[in-house]
Amino acid sequence: MPAPVQLGQHAPPRHVIAHLSDPHLLAHGVRQYGAVDTEAGLAAALARLRRLDPAPQALVFTGDLADLAEPAAYDRLRKVVEPVAGELGAEVVWVMGNHDDRAAFSEILHSQPPAHPGATQDRVHVVDGLRVVSLDTTVPGYHHGEVTPDQLTWLAGVLASPAPHGTVLALHHPPIPVPMLRGAEVIELADQHELEAVVRGSDVRLVIGGHFHLTSWSTFAGVPVSVASATCYTSDPAPGHGLVAGVDGHQALTVLHLYDDRVVHTVVPVAAAPVVSGYDDDVVARIEAMSPEERREQVSRADSPLNAATEDHAAASVDP
Numbered sequence: 001m002p003a004p005v006q007l008g009q010h011a012p013p014r015h016v017i018a019h020l021s022d023p024h025l026l027a028h029g030v031r032q033y034g035a036v037d038t039e040a041g042l043a044a045a046l047a048r049l050r051r052l053d054p055a056p057q058a059l060v061f062t063g064d065l066a067d068l069a070e071p072a073a074y075d076r077l078r079k080v081v082e083p084v085a086g087e088l089g090a091e092v093v094w095v096m097g098n099h100d101d102r103a104a105f106s107e108i109l110h111s112q113p114p115a116h117p118g119a120t121q122d123r124v125h126v127v128d129g130l131r132v133v134s135l136d137t138t139v140p141g142y143h144h145g146e147v148t149p150d151q152l153t154w155l156a157g158v159l160a161s162p163a164p165h166g167t168v169l170a171l172h173h174p175p176i177p178v179p180m181l182r183g184a185e186v187i188e189l190a191d192q193h194e195l196e197a198v199v200r201g202s203d204v205r206l207v208i209g210g211h212f213h214l215t216s217w218s219t220f221a222g223v224p225v226s227v228a229s230a231t232c233y234t235s236d237p238a239p240g241h242g243l244v245a246g247v248d249g250h251q252a253l254t255v256l257h258l259y260d261d262r263v264v265h266t267v268v269p270v271a272a273a274p275v276v277s278g279y280d281d282d283v284v285a286r287i288e289a290m291s292p293e294e295r296r297e298q299v300s301r302a303d304s305p306l307n308a309a310t311e312d313h314a315a316a317s318v319d320p
Helices: 038-049 073-087 102-109 150-157 181-186 192-199 281-289 294-302 305-318
Strands: 015-020 058-062 091-095 123-127 130-135 167-171 203-211 216-220 223-227 252-258 263-269
Touching: 015 038, 038 073, 058 073, 058 167, 058 203, 058 263, 073 091, 073 102, 091 123, 091 130, 091 167, 130 150, 192 216, 192 252, 203 252, 223 263, 281 294, 294 305
Parallel strands: 015 058, 058 091, 130 167, 167 203, 203 223
Antiparallel strands: 015 252, 123 130, 216 223, 252 263
16 A cells, blocks of 8 residues: 655654553443443544554553453453454553453463463553553552562663663553542552652653543653553543532543654544534545645645635535
8 A cells, every 4th residue: 555645844753553451341331330332432443443543563452451350351352452453453452450460461362371470460562663661560459559669670681771762661560650639649659759769760651540530641751651541431521519420421532643753642532423524535635636735735725625615515414
């Protein structure tokens, strides 16, 4: 397939990652809280990924993969996700969350038993020169997160040798403040300064996480942090009352475009919405065939024939 025509001044990204989080899949078609169809939410998110161009090279799931850690839920997760990943040519990166079970996670998603009971599930993936480190921040029996001294030593050893295109650190508990979800402060990642000492000055370009069921951004150790929303229920950041309010709406994933010198984060809602304006595929082909000067006159100029036709079509589509 020919490379897409470059319409702007930036070359295409070197890497594309689809960041999904907190599917909370359940076995046997059970609805979460008796209301949320978690598998339908995951399927809708995966359907969105089929529309991405260029397609993602990796699908990273930052934890809470199975709501009750049921082996059947992990098995179902693989059967739902892996065919789509294969179709896209994308590697799947699984990350442990506080709802997950280490043994089931390792045995079913990685086809190997844990090294020993309670062994943390930390792994390194390399995607076309980009290193993705999956760090297990879970504490069995608790919802908050921790990174053990042994894990910090392991991570420092991994980061001691820079990867060709840097490292993405993927964990469930993101090391950021949560001012819009104060209840989550009790279950955040503990002792964040210890992880900061390992990350700062390394080749880590991005830290990604989930856990909070809402989209958020910050920085940590001088590195951008991107928190993806959930594909099951989400946290309402302005509920009006109560400490925490989970709602069946606003589900989203995040697409990460990594360039040589920056990362672009784009939130992709899972639910579809009515189309009220835009260009059809045939118009896109026409734009790609134009010279840069013609493109500026047709697309940027407010009163160009192309923009006038689009405005006329939009007005006609909403006339009673």
